Amino acid sequence: MAFSSSNLDLTISVPSSARDLDMNRLPSPGSDDEWIASTMEVVVDEENTTNDGVVPRKKLRLSKEQSRLLEESFRQNHTLNPRQKEALASQLKLRPRQVEVWFQNRRARSKLKQTEMEFQYLKRWFEFLTKQNQELQSEVEELRALQVGPPTVISPHSREPLPASTLTTCPRCERVTTISSRGASLINTTTSTNNTSTTSALQSRPSSAAG
DNA sequence: CGAGTCAATTAGGATC
């Protein structure tokens, strides 16, 4: 069995003898099955088999140049059509299946990274909302403490006092509302500075996190 | 039904 050495530093060593097997070798000519069969022929020897005759898996390590090229083409496209796959495999002296597997794993890593980033973002967003909620709760408490008689609510539109109403907390959003004869109207209980921070926080929220 | 993709998993090798 003769394996030509390649200029890429991708080899597997067979422990029993010091010989190296070039993992990048393309089948010439033939299918992946033939390539695997020829590889197995080298790998299978008595010292490399377990008691039940199972051949231990040898792991390919991609060279830096191979990884660089794969990353480069991944940046261009996250999936490859069969022709691109063949071309890339041939360029990298890998089997198409290996290129395919690399892209598959790369997509998985990419997705995992994205999920981790989204998790971090949502975590920070949750912390922010919790803090905001606590602050609003405190304000509600303060307002309740100040409430001695029926509240006088100034209309933000007319600047005129609105009819007597009842100060309550919306059970859904926990914002303070007034229930008046004209129906429920929202009172902004936050200060202008708080309002600004809330608005800017909302505006800075990246839409990508939503989906 | 075959090809392609994905999620889950396994396992080899590097690094600490």
Place this chain on the structure above:
DNA sequence: GATCCTAATTGACTCG
């Protein structure tokens, strides 16, 4: 030796 990274396998699923 534990841990991390990643190549490779497997089985389920989708789509034309």
